[in-house]
Amino acid sequence: MAGTMNKMTLAKALNAGLRKAMEGDPKVLLMGEDVGKLGGVFRITDGLQKDFGEDRVIDTPLAESGIIGTAVGLAMRGYRPVCEIQFDGFVYPAYDQIVSQVAKIHFRTQGKVKMPIVIRIPFGGGIGAVEHHSESPEAQFAHTPGLKVVTCSNPVDGYWMIQQAIASDDPVIFLEPKRQYHADKADIDETADASSIQPLFTSRVVRPGADVTLLAYGPMVKTCLKAAEAAATEGRSIEVIDLRTLSPLDMGPVFESVRRTGRVVVAHEAHTNLGMGSEIAARISEQCFYSLESPVLRVGGFDTPYPPSRIEEEWLPDLDRVLDAIDRTFEF
Amino acid sequence: MSPEIGAAFGPNLVEVFGPSQADGGPELIQLLTPEGERIEHPDFSFDLDDEAVKGFYRDMMLTRRIDTEATALQRHGELGIWAQLLGQEAAQIGSGRALRPQDYVFPTYREHGVAYCRGVDPLRLLGLFRGVDQGAWDPRENNFGNYTIVIGAQTLHAAGYAMGVQRDGAVGTGDPERDTAVVAYFGDGASSQGDVNESFIFAAVNNAPVVFFLQNNQWAISEPMERQSRIPLYQRALGFGFPGVRVDGNDVLACYAVTQAALQRAREGSGPTLVEAYTYRMGAHTTTDDPTRYRLSEDLEHWKLKDPIARVEVYLKRNGLADDEFFDSVDDECEALGVTLRDGCKALPDPSALSVFDQVYEEQTEELAAQRDGYAAYRGSFESEGVA
Numbered sequence: 001m002a003g004t005m006n007k008m009t010l011a012k013a014l015n016a017g018l019r020k021a022m023e024g025d026p027k028v029l030l031m032g033e034d035v036g037k038l039g040g041v042f043r044i045t046d047g048l049q050k051d052f053g054e055d056r057v058i059d060t061p062l063a064e065s066g067i068i069g070t071a072v073g074l075a076m077r078g079y080r081p082v083c084e085i086q087f088d089g090f091v092y093p094a095y096d097q098i099v100s101q102v103a104k105i106h107f108r109t110q111g112k113v114k115m116p117i118v119i120r121i122p123f124g125g126g127i128g129a130v131e132h133h134s135e136s137p138e139a140q141f142a143h144t145p146g147l148k149v150v151t152c153s154n155p156v157d158g159y160w161m162i163q164q165a166i167a168s169d170d171p172v173i174f175l176e177p178k179r180q181y182h183a184d185k186a187d188i189d190e191t192a193d194a195s196s197i198q199p200l201f202t203s204r205v206v207r208p209g210a211d212v213t214l215l216a217y218g219p220m221v222k223t224c225l226k227a228a229e230a231a232a233t234e235g236r237s238i239e240v241i242d243l244r245t246l247s248p249l250d251m252g253p254v255f256e257s258v259r260r261t262g263r264v265v266v267a268h269e270a271h272t273n274l275g276m277g278s279e280i281a282a283r284i285s286e287q288c289f290y291s292l293e294s295p296v297l298r299v300g301g302f303d304t305p306y307p308p309s310r311i312e313e314e315w316l317p318d319l320d321r322v323l324d325a326i327d328r329t330f331e332f
Numbered sequence: 333m334s335p336e337i338g339a340a341f342g343p344n345l346v347e348v349f350g351p352s353q354a355d356g357g358p359e360l361i362q363l364l365t366p367e368g369e370r371i372e373h374p375d376f377s378f379d380l381d382d383e384a385v386k387g388f389y390r391d392m393m394l395t396r397r398i399d400t401e402a403t404a405l406q407r408h409g410e411l412g413i414w415a416q417l418l419g420q421e422a423a424q425i426g427s428g429r430a431l432r433p434q435d436y437v438f439p440t441y442r443e444h445g446v447a448y449c450r451g452v453d454p455l456r457l458l459g460l461f462r463g464v465d466q467g468a469w470d471p472r473e474n475n476f477g478n479y480t481i482v483i484g485a486q487t488l489h490a491a492g493y494a495m496g497v498q499r500d501g502a503v504g505t506g507d508p509e510r511d512t513a514v515v516a517y518f519g520d521g522a523s524s525q526g527d528v529n530e531s532f533i534f535a536a537v538n539n540a541p542v543v544f545f546l547q548n549n550q551w552a553i554s555e556p557m558e559r560q561s562r563i564p565l566y567q568r569a570l571g572f573g574f575p576g577v578r579v580d581g582n583d584v585l586a587c588y589a590v591t592q593a594a595l596q597r598a599r600e601g602s603g604p605t606l607v608e609a610y611t612y613r614m615g616a617h618t619t620t621d622d623p624t625r626y627r628l629s630e631d632l633e634h635w636k637l638k639d640p641i642a643r644v645e646v647y648l649k650r651n652g653l654a655d656d657e658f659f660d661s662v663d664d665e666c667e668a669l670g671v672t673l674r675d676g677c678k679a680l681p682d683p684s685a686l687s688v689f690d691q692v693y694e695e696q697t698e699e700l701a702a703q704r705d706g707y708a709a710y711r712g713s714f715e716s717e718g719v720a
Contacts, residue, residue, distance in 0.1 A: 029499075065526060069527055070492030074492045096482065109466075170694050
């Protein structure tokens with residue numbers, strides 16, 4: 001591939017993507033708690049206030065509803081706010097503004113008022129944190145008409161998807177797997193032509209296979225790729241799909257895969273009950289009923305509040321629980 | 333607290349912490365008394381002529397007619413519900429007429445008089461209450477936002493919009509065509525909402541050009557002021573770091589003068605102001621409410637004596653500023669408006685059931701388009717069978 005390759009973590013890639021979006025459009029603003037001098041508690045906005053100024057990288061009061069509510073007003077004035085919610089569990093004070101205003105204003109005004117707002121939320125567990133810092137609220141937003149919900153699983157997607165989300169004229173809940181922020185590096189070609197990049201609201205086969213379709217997104221993609229590797233040593237060929245977009249869902253590649261494999265496992269950290277897996281299972285059963293060799297199985301967080309961190313690795317779906325579900329699809 | 337513990341802090345704990353409200357109590361800025369007398373105020377004056385006062389009279393009469401006509405339309409089953417503004421005409425016309433075209437208004441669902449001032453077709457207000465749309469006017473045409481039903485939510489939108497105004501360099505330039513203020517309307521009930529308090533904070537720390545226009549009509553459905561606050565609401569502003577004033581909300585001259593000053597303060601870059609227009613909800617919360625269950629009829633009788641329109645009529649008549657011809661022509665206009673609203677309301681078309689699918693997103697999703705097509709085909713199946 002031509003161009004200049006830079007090795008970046010997901011955190012650096014998101015930072016570079018935000019920088020690119022801000023350079024490209026003076027209406028793009030960043031706002032949130034500690035996003036200025038500190039660069040955010042995860043350093044995703046590191047250095048951006050220094051380069052773009054306090055008017056474009058705004059340290060807000062510590063009030064999540066205020067962050068999203070003022071972003072609505074800024075969007076009505078023609079700006080494109082990118083809001084950082086510091087942690088998943090802190091989004092709920094803003095829930096009313098997100099669900100009752102951000103999601104509904106386009107509909108309420110019959111499209112006269114657009115809401116080009118991105119709400120970035122670090123989500124998921126595995127960082128040894130205290131309560132409210134490890135949650136997976138994606139289904140609550142995917143259930144809300146008017147919002148679009150996406151999540152990146154790797155640095156390359158992080159770099160491009162954040163720019164695509166900012167370019168979207170619809171509000172986007174942008175979920176970032178916080179455990180992956182500083183985990184792995186990947187080569188990113190920042191000079192690549194944006195039009196050659198895979199569109200935002202699409203899923204992608206990240207490992208081809210023939211026996212079982214394994215669906216994941218965000219932090220679980222890495223786990224599922226490892227599970228597929230492990231299964232391969234036992235002679236099982238697992239196709240892994242990174243869903244990337246949770247609302248809308250891009251089910252085309254999923255249906256195509258399931259019609260070949262006949263077996264499906266959906267994995268996510270979120271509570272299993274009414275999680276994304278439930279909707280995905282329903283859609284597969286509607287569209288691929290005669291291709292299925294077994295029921296669609298879900299591997300998710302348990303239906304309890306997120307546990308104290310010393311037992312979180314047991315609570316979170318891991319490689320073995322994914323493999324166990326794969327095994328169970330062969331019992332039918 | 334036991335006497336022993338109290339003694340450790342001295343004889344009087346009130347002295348330790350100081351008073352629980354600002355000095356002075358609730359001073360009410362008034363320029364036209366309920367009896368129709370013009371009075372002076374040391375800080376605020378009404379700087380328009382009597383033609384403008386006649387204009388305000390006409391505005392308030394037409395606004396009241398919109399309100400009574402819509403109430404009647406609800407009684408006849410033409411509207412599902414109506415949020416009445418009876419008694420709040422002066423607060424809305426006074427503040428609404430102080431606005432410039434470039435200013436932007438974020439209303440609740442009761443700002444029919446402000447909507448009228450902004451040039452929104454009153455018929456458009458009815459659609460929301462008839463259930464044919466959720467506010468069909470274009471906010472960009474009149475700089476008048478859509479009605480917000482979650483109380484207080486719009487105050488944050490106002491603060492954010494004002495932050496955008498600042499970033500556009502449309503504050504403090506000295507150019508009267510450019511400098512822009514934003515008005516957030518809300519009520520005494522909403523003042524308890526977190527969003528209103530957060531909007532005070534965001535506006536204050538950003539020194540944003542916002543006027544918080546609080547119509548204290550003293551009733552949040554059935555809950556009186558005592559359930560919302562221990563201090564006069566305008567005094568809360570100081571705790572957030574900007575000034576608050578209380579104006580007679582039934583005095584259109586004072587509402588105009590005070591709002592104009594607060595707007596000017598915002599436009600010149602001096603930051604937010606809280607204006608508490610002290611008024612009274614003479615009607616019900618909405619047409620489904622029954623105030624006789626929770627408030628005394630004497631209260632209403634007392635406030636009828638302070639009617640915002642009657643005092644202007646007395647002022648104009650007593651001083652020979654308007655003749656019968658003027659009052660008759662306003663009455664005729666009200667009659668004509670009534671006919672327009674009645675006929676127009678009944679003629680408002682129901683939306684297409686399929687239209688909902690196309691208004692959710694700016695960029696339609698395949699899955700929602702598929703749901704639409706599926707439902708269209710389902711409906712079509714009835715038509716092809718000749719059922720529909």
